[in-house]
Amino acid sequence: MSVAIYVAVMSGVTYLIRMVPFTFFRKKITSKFWLSFLHYIPYAVLSAMTMPAIFYSTGSTVTAAAGTIVALVMAYFELPLIAVALGASAAAFIAGLII
Amino acid sequence: MKKDFVRGMSHGVPIMLGYLSVSFGFGIMAVSNGLSALCASLISLTNVTSAGQAAGVDIIAAGGTLLEMVLVQITINLRYSLMALSLSQKLDKKFTTPHRLAASYGITDEIFAVCAAQEAPLTPAYMYGMIFVAVLGWVSGTAMGAAAGQLLPAAVSSAMGLVLYGMFIAIVIPPCKKEKGVLAVSLAAVVISLLFKYVFTAVSGGFAMIICAVAASLAGAWLFPVKDAQEGKE
Numbered sequence A: 001m002s003v004a005i006y007v008a009v010m011s012g013v014t015y016l017i018r019m020v021p022f023t024f025f026r027k028k029i030t031s032k033f034w035l036s037f038l039h040y041i042p043y044a045v046l047s048a049m050t051m052p053a054i055f056y057s058t059g060s061t062v063t064a065a066a067g068t069i070v071a072l073v074m075a076y077f078e079l080p081l082i083a084v085a086l087g088a089s090a091a092a093f094i095a096g097l098i099i
Numbered sequence B: 001m002k003k004d005f006v007r008g009m010s011h012g013v014p015i016m017l018g019y020l021s022v023s024f025g026f027g028i029m030a031v032s033n034g035l036s037a038l039c040a041s042l043i044s045l046t047n048v049t050s051a052g053q054a055a056g057v058d059i060i061a062a063g064g065t066l067l068e069m070v071l072v073q074i075t076i077n078l079r080y081s082l083m084a085l086s087l088s089q090k091l092d093k094k095f096t097t098p099h100r101l102a103a104s105y106g107i108t109d110e111i112f113a114v115c116a117a118q119e120a121p122l123t124p125a126y127m128y129g130m131i132f133v134a135v136l137g138w139v140s141g142t143a144m145g146a147a148a149g150q151l152l153p154a155a156v157s158s159a160m161g162l163v164l165y166g167m168f169i170a171i172v173i174p175p176c177k178k179e180k181g182v183l184a185v186s187l188a189a190v191v192i193s194l195l196f197k198y199v200f201t202a203v204s205g206g207f208a209m210i211i212c213a214v215a216a217s218l219a220g221a222w223l224f225p226v227k228d229a230q231e232g233k234e
Helices: A001-023 A030-050 A061-076 A079-096 B002-034 B035-048 B052-063 B066-088 B096-108 B109-116 B122-149 B154-160 B163-178 B180-198 B204-225
Strands: none
Touching: A001 B035, A001 B052, A001 B066, A001 B096, A030 B052, A030 B066, A030 B154, A030 B163, A030 B204, A061 A079, A061 B163, A079 B002, A079 B122, A079 B154, A079 B163, B002 B035, B002 B052, B002 B122, B002 B163, B035 B052, B052 B066, B052 B163, B052 B204, B066 B109, B066 B204, B096 B122, B096 B163, B109 B122, B109 B180, B154 B180, B163 B180, B180 B204
């Protein structure tokens, strides 16, 4: 299948998700259950996307694990997103030099 | 209004700097999955979403179905609906329907966070300024990552593969410390994800993630209802 079709579908869906509520919704959601569900969705998605994929992201489980540990520690201390992202990468790079 | 546009641009500069490095990682990832630099940049320009793009590239690389693509994008990007909903409550009168159609393109986690923190009602010019600067960083970072990914030493580019995941960890961990529900949902999602990766391997990656996210979030909403769901948002 052509990559262009994938990209068109992907961006079309993403745009509609943002556009429909922004343009047409004028009331607030009041259901506590669905508000909670929507609140949790991003964390569930990001967690599932990260584990275990992160361990395969550098081509070496050891360097990836080093990066993961550094990211977890830096995130625990609530450093900015960019610092954590680059710190994890740097840790994997340094681990790669050592092994 | 010109003043609002410039103010939006200046508020967008930190977002742009952040996007540059993250999208650099996306560019490398896209190229390593067999996409061209132009294609990677086009994906960034038309989607402007990190997790959704990363999952989308996975599906393209794996030759997944379009249904899978649609469902994965809905699942991952559903949070934008909530953000769009929240922002729609505080728009200036200048926000007519055409402006809403245009500005909704640029609702990302970071743009939402900055816009939501504004006290004054949001004007179209303000949002356009911020979106312009942020998207500039997002697309040029992607293009550089995709182009330089091949030039960089393998040790550097493979380490950069961690950038996006590092950012995901940075988004998830801090609220885990404060909210039991987020911690429980995140751990549940990881456990289900591991099950699909190593035990129920017949399920494709995209669908596995949808099941992970929906199951963990439904359980979370049932067991740990949030008092004020807007409050916990970044």
